Amino acid sequence: MGIVSLTINGRPVEVEAGTTVLEAARTAGINIPTICAHKDLNPYGSCRMCIVEIEGVRGYPTSCTTPVAPGMRVTTESERLATLRNRTLELMFSGHPNSCLVCLHREACEQYRPQAVKAARSTRCGFCANRDECDLRAMALRAGSKELDLPTLYGSYTLERNDPFMDRDYNLCVLCGRCWRICEKIHGQPAISIINRGKWARIGTAFSQSHLYSGCTFCGACIDICPTGTLTDRFARWHGKPDREIASTCLLCSEGCSIISQSKQGQLLANVMIGFDRTDSLCALGRFAYAQIVNTGLRLIRPMEREGEDLIPTDWEAALETAAARLLTAKKKTATVISETITREERFLYKELTRCLGGELFVLQSSENEDNAVAAALAAAVQKGDIQALIVNGALLPAAVVEQIPFVLAIDCLPSEISRLATVVLPAAILSETEGSFRTSSGVIKNIAAASVAPGYARPEWSILCDLGRAMKFDGFSFQTAAEVGDLISDDPAPEIFAGNPRHNVRELPLRFRGHDLVDIVPALDAFSPLHSVKAAQIEETADGGFPILEKKEIVPNMHFYKIHAPQVAGFAQPGQFVILMARETSERSPFTLVDWNKEEGWISLVIEEVGRSSRELASLQTGGRIAHVSGPLGMPLTIERKGTVLLGGGCYGIGAIYPLARALHQAGNRVICAIEASSSYLLYQQAELQEVCDELLVATKDGSAGVRGGVQEILSWVAGQEPIHQFIAIGCTFMMRMVTELSRTLKIPTLVALNPIMVDGTGMCGACRVSIDKTTRFACIDGPIFDGHGVDWDELASRRSAYARQEVEALSQQVDLNELVLRPAGESCGCGGH
Amino acid sequence: MPNNQDLAPILAGYERTRENLIPLLQEVQDRFHYLSVESVQAVADHLQLSANDVYGVATFYAQFRFVPPGRHHIKVCEGTACHVRGSDRILENISRLTGIVPGQTSADGQFSLERVACFGSCALAPVMVIDEKVYGRMTASKTTRLIEDKK
Numbered sequence: 001m002g003i004v005s006l007t008i009n010g011r012p013v014e015v016e017a018g019t020t021v022l023e024a025a026r027t028a029g030i031n032i033p034t035i036c037a038h039k040d041l042n043p044y045g046s047c048r049m050c051i052v053e054i055e056g057v058r059g060y061p062t063s064c065t066t067p068v069a070p071g072m073r074v075t076t077e078s079e080r081l082a083t084l085r086n087r088t089l090e091l092m093f094s095g096h097p098n099s100c101l102v103c104l105h106r107e108a109c110e111q112y113r114p115q116a117v118k119a120a121r122s123t124r125c126g127f128c129a130n131r132d133e134c135d136l137r138a139m140a141l142r143a144g145s146k147e148l149d150l151p152t153l154y155g156s157y158t159l160e161r162n163d164p165f166m167d168r169d170y171n172l173c174v175l176c177g178r179c180w181r182i183c184e185k186i187h188g189q190p191a192i193s194i195i196n197r198g199k200w201a202r203i204g205t206a207f208s209q210s211h212l213y214s215g216c217t218f219c220g221a222c223i224d225i226c227p228t229g230t231l232t233d234r235f236a237r238w239h240g241k242p243d244r245e246i247a248s249t250c251l252l253c254s255e256g257c258s259i260i261s262q263s264k265q266g267q268l269l270a271n272v273m274i275g276f277d278r279t280d281s282l283c284a285l286g287r288f289a290y291a292q293i294v295n296t297g298l299r300l301i302r303p304m305e306r307e308g309e310d311l312i313p314t315d316w317e318a319a320l321e322t323a324a325a326r327l328l329t330a331k332k333k334t335a336t337v338i339s340e341t342i343t344r345e346e347r348f349l350y351k352e353l354t355r356c357l358g359g360e361l362f363v364l365q366s367s368e369n370e371d372n373a374v375a376a377a378l379a380a381a382v383q384k385g386d387i388q389a390l391i392v393n394g395a396l397l398p399a400a401v402v403e404q405i406p407f408v409l410a411i412d413c414l415p416s417e418i419s420r421l422a423t424v425v426l427p428a429a430i431l432s433e434t435e436g437s438f439r440t441s442s443g444v445i446k447n448i449a450a451a452s453v454a455p456g457y458a459r460p461e462w463s464i465l466c467d468l469g470r471a472m473k474f475d476g477f478s479f480q481t482a483a484e485v486g487d488l489i490s491d492d493p494a495p496e497i498f499a500g501n502p503r504h505n506v507r508e509l510p511l512r513f514r515g516h517d518l519v520d521i522v523p524a525l526d527a528f529s530p531l532h533s534v535k536a537a538q539i540e541e542t543a544d545g546g547f548p549i550l551e552k553k554e555i556v557p558n559m560h561f562y563k564i565h566a567p568q569v570a571g572f573a574q575p576g577q578f579v580i581l582m583a584r585e586t587s588e589r590s591p592f593t594l595v596d597w598n599k600e601e602g603w604i605s606l607v608i609e610e611v612g613r614s615s616r617e618l619a620s621l622q623t624g625g626r627i628a629h630v631s632g633p634l635g636m637p638l639t640i641e642r643k644g645t646v647l648l649g650g651g652c653y654g655i656g657a658i659y660p661l662a663r664a665l666h667q668a669g670n671r672v673i674c675a676i677e678a679s680s681s682y683l684l685y686q687q688a689e690l691q692e693v694c695d696e697l698l699v700a701t702k703d704g705s706a707g708v709r710g711g712v713q714e715i716l717s718w719v720a721g722q723e724p725i726h727q728f729i730a731i732g733c734t735f736m737m738r739m740v741t742e743l744s745r746t747l748k749i750p751t752l753v754a755l756n757p758i759m760v761d762g763t764g765m766c767g768a769c770r771v772s773i774d775k776t777t778r779f780a781c782i783d784g785p786i787f788d789g790h791g792v793d794w795d796e797l798a799s800r801r802s803a804y805a806r807q808e809v810e811a812l813s814q815q816v817d818l819n820e821l822v823l824r825p826a827g828e829s830c831g832c833g834g835h
Numbered sequence: 836m837p838n839n840q841d842l843a844p845i846l847a848g849y850e851r852t853r854e855n856l857i858p859l860l861q862e863v864q865d866r867f868h869y870l871s872v873e874s875v876q877a878v879a880d881h882l883q884l885s886a887n888d889v890y891g892v893a894t895f896y897a898q899f900r901f902v903p904p905g906r907h908h909i910k911v912c913e914g915t916a917c918h919v920r921g922s923d924r925i926l927e928n929i930s931r932l933t934g935i936v937p938g939q940t941s942a943d944g945q946f947s948l949e950r951v952a953c954f955g956s957c958a959l960a961p962v963m964v965i966d967e968k969v970y971g972r973m974t975a976s977k978t979t980r981l982i983e984d985k986k
Contacts, residue, residue: 180887190888191887193891196895197895204891206872206875206885206886206887206891207872207901214885215885215887
C-alpha cells in the first residue's frame with residue numbers, strides 16, 4: 001500500500017491508498033456531515049450528506065464511497081455543497097417528523113419540558129426518546145435553518161412492539177441502512193432487510209413477521225447504531241441519555257462476555273457491545289435483560305431474621321451476629337451452595353468461609369434450577385443429619401431439602417421459597433452493582449466494574465462475607481476492597497463451558513439467574529416460551545364487567561377516540577367536566593375531559609393521548625372491549641354565560657376537550673371562535689365537528705403545514721388585533737396554556753384554563769391535584785379543573801406534574817404485545833407491504 | 836402451498852450463488868404462481884441467504900407476488916397512454932366490483948388484481964388483461980360486464 005497525496009480544501013493531506021475521501025478528510029481534522037456512514041460499517045453512500053467537489057470529477061461524489069487518488073483536489077465546503085446538503089436534509093426530513101425543528105417556540109418549550117414526552121409513536125422531537133442523541137436533529141440544528149420547504153409525509157406506520165425488547169417506530173426511519181448492515185456484519189445473515197421499494201421502502205423482516213421468527217438474536221446492535229429514534233430498547237427508551245459508560249463483564253453465564261454498562265444517576269439502563277464486531281456480540285439477556293434484572297422491584301433490599309413464622313427486617317449488625325453465632329454451632333456440618341454468577345472474589349470468600357467452617361462448597365452453573373445433582377447429594381446428607389447449616393445464594397435447592405436443615409442463611413437478591421424458609425436473609429448487590437473480576441470458561445480473567453447502585457440496604461457479597469468471617473473471628477477476612485481479595489487468588493479453575501450458544505440462538509438462553517426463573521423478573525422473556533399464545537388468550541378473558549367500549553379508534557397518531565357506554569355519567573355530564581378511568585381493575589386512576597355525551601343513548605366520548613402507562617393500557621383496549629371503571633362526571637362545569645366573543649384554544653387532547661364548551665357557548669348566543677393547534681397537519685382532528693359548533697375555526701400548525709404557522713398563541717394575537725375578545729379559554733399541554741396565558745395577560749383578556757395536575761381520587765380527599773391559584777390552594781378535581789389562567793402558579797404545577805417522572809418511566813410495561821404476536825403470526829401479512 | 840419437496844427439483848437446477856436469486860425466484864413463481872413463506876425460506880436456505888434478504892430483493896420487483904392469485908388474474912395497465920384515457924376509473928371500478936385493491940386476492944379466491952406499467956398495446960388504450968387475454972378500449976361498463984361474467 002502506497003501513500004497517496006491529495007489536497008482537501010487547499011490543505012495537503014497524505015493517506016494510505018484505498019482510504020476514502022471521507023476518511024482522509026477526517027484524518028486531516030476536516031468534518032464532513034454524514035448519516036449512513038459509520039466507522040464500523042462498509043461505505044454505503046445512501047444518505048448523500050457527505051458529497052464533495054473534486055476537481056475534474058463531474059457532479060458531487062459521495063466522499064464515503066470515493067477512494068483517494070494521487071493529486072486529487074477536494075473541496076468539502078462551498079455554497080453549492082451547502083445548498084445541496086440542505087436540500088438532502090430537507091428531503092430526509094420530509095419523511096421524518098420535524099415540527100419541533102421548525103417550531104418558533106422550540107427553545108422555550110424544551111427548556112420548560114427538559115424530558116421528552118413518553119408517547120407511543122414519536123411525532124416530533126419532543127415526543128422522541130432519542131432527542132438528546134439524534135444525529136439527524138443535531139445536523140438540522142447545526143444547519144440552523146427553521147425553514148423546510150418540502151411538505152411532511154408522515155409514514156403512518158404503527159409502532160412495532162411484537163418482540164420482547166424493542167420498540168420500533170419506522171415513521172422516524174431515514175433508510176440509512178445502518179441497522180441491517182450491522183446485522184449482516186455481525187450475524188452474516190441479517191434478521192432485517194430493506195423491503196418494498198420507492199415510497200414504501202422500509203426496514204422489515206420477511207413477510208413482516210416478528211423478529212422472534214426472523215433469525216434475530218437480540219444483540220441490540222441495530223438499536224445502538226441507529227442515528228434516529230427509530231429503534232429503541234423498550235426498557236431504556238424513556239430513561240434518557242446515559243450519564244456514564246463503563247467497561248465490565250457479563251456474569252449471567254460462564255462465557256463472561258465483555259460489555260459496556262450504561263447508567264444514569266446510578267441506575268443501570270443497558271449493556272451494549274464493546275464494539276460492532278461479530279466477536280463482540282451479546283445475547284438477549286446480556287444486552288436487554290440485565291438492566292431489568294438489576295432494576296426489578298422484586299429485589300430483596302434489607303436484612304431479615306426469622307422470628308417464629310415471620311421474617312422480620314433487621315439491621316446488618318444484628319443479622320450478621322445471628323448468622324455468625326448459628327454457623328459456629330454447626331462447624332463441620334455446613335454446606336455452602338452457590339451459583340457461579342458471582343465474582344471470583346466472592347467465590348473465593350465463599351470457599352474460604354466454608355473451609356473455616358469445615359464444611360463443603362458446591363458451585364452450580366447459571367442454568368441450574370433447584371433440581372440439580374448437588375440437591376440430590378445433599379438430600380441424603382440432610383436426612384442423616386450431617387448437615388446442620390446451609391449457606392445458599394439463590395433458589396438453588398428444593399424446599400423439601402432446605403426445610404430439614406436447622407439453620408439456613410440465604411444471601412440473595414430475590415425472594416424465593418428458600419429465602420422464605422431461611423433463618424437469616426441478607427440482601428446482595430448483584431451483577432452491575434458489585435466489582436471484582438471474573439474468570440470466563442475460556443480461562444481469561446476479566447474485570448467487573450460497579451456501574452450502578454444497589455437498592456436499599458443490599459451489599460456486595462464479598463463485603464458481606466468479609467463481615468461474616470470477621471464476626472466468626474476467622475483470620476483472613478479483613479479486606480477493604482474487592483481488589484485486595486483478588487490479589488490473593490491465583491489458582492482458581494475456569495468454570496465449565498456453558499452448554500448453549502445464546503449469542504447465536506435465542507432458544508438457548510440461560511433463562512435462570514441464581515436459580516430464579518428469569519421469566520418472573522423479565523416478563524418479556526415469556527415470548528421465548530412456546531406457550532405464549534395461551535397466556536395471550538388469558539389476557540383477553542380478564543375483561544368482564546366494566547363499561548363497554550362502543551367505538552375506539554386512533555384518530556391521529558397517539559390520539560385515541562373512545563365512545564363508552566356509561567349512562568350514569570352521560571345523564572349528568574356538563575361542559576368542562578371530566579371522568580376518571582381505569583383500564584383494568586389494577587390500573588391507576590387517570591382523569592380525562594369529556595368531549596361529548598348523549599343522555600338518551602347513554603354514552604360518553606373522550607379523546608385520550610397515549611403518553612404513559614395508564615393511557616397505553618387504555619389505548620390497548622379496542623371496540624367491543626370494556627373499561628374497568630368510569631367515574632364521573634367530576635369537577636365543576638364551566639359557567640355558560642353570554643359574554644360576547646369567546647375564543648377557545650385547544651392543543652393536543654384539548655382539541656377534543658374544547659368541543660363541548662364551544663357547543664354550549666355557541667348555544668348561549670356567544671360568537672365562538674375555535675383556535676386549534678397541532679405540530680403538523682397530520683395531527684389535526686375533529687375539525688368538521690368543531691366547525692359545526694363555532695362561528696369560526698382557525699388552525700395553526702408548528703410547521704405551517706396547515707393554517708397559520710405557530711400555535712394558539714399566534715392565533716390569539718391575530719384575533720385580538722381584529723376584534724375584541726371577551727373571554728379566552730385554553731385547554732392543552734401545560735406549556736401551551738402557560739404561554740397563551742402570559743400573552744392574554746398583556747392583552748388584558750379574561751382567561752380560563754383547564755388544569756391537568758396529577759389526580760388520584762377526583763373527589764377532593766387525597767390532595768394530589770393541589771394547585772395554587774392567586775396564592776390560594778385549590779383542588780383541581782373539585783374546585784376546577786377550570787381556573788383563572790392569570791392566577792395560576794405555573795412553576796409549581798410543572799414541578800408537581802413531574803414529581804414522579806422517573807417512576808412513570810419505570811412503570812411503563814415491559815410486556816411483549818403478546819396479542820399482536822398471536823393475531824399476526826408469521827406469514828399472515830397480506831403481502832402488499834402496507835400499501 | 837408448495838413444500839420444500841416440490842421445490843427441490845427447481846432448486847437443484849441452480850448453483851448456490853447469490854447471482855441466481857432472481858432467476859430462481861422467477862422459476863418458483865412460474866411454477867407456483869406466487870412466492871409463499873415456505874418457498875422464500877427454501878430459496879434462502881438453498882442460496883445460504885437470510886429469508887429477510889430474499890424477501891427484501893423480491894419485494895423490490897413488481898413482478899413478484901406473495902399471495903396466491905385468484906382463479907382470474909386481472910391486470911390493469913396504468914401506463915401513460917392508458918392513464919390519459921382513464922385507466923384509473925377502470926381500476927377503481929374493478930376494485931369496487933371485486934372488493935380488492937392491486938396486490939390482493941378476493942376472499943372467495945375468484946379474482947386477483949395487479950397494476951401494470953405497460954403492455955405495449957397503447958393503441959388499444961385503456962387496456963386490461965384477464966388471464967392472459969387482452970381487452971382493449973375498455974370502459975367502466977365494459978369492465979363491469981366482464982367481471983360479472985367471470986363471477
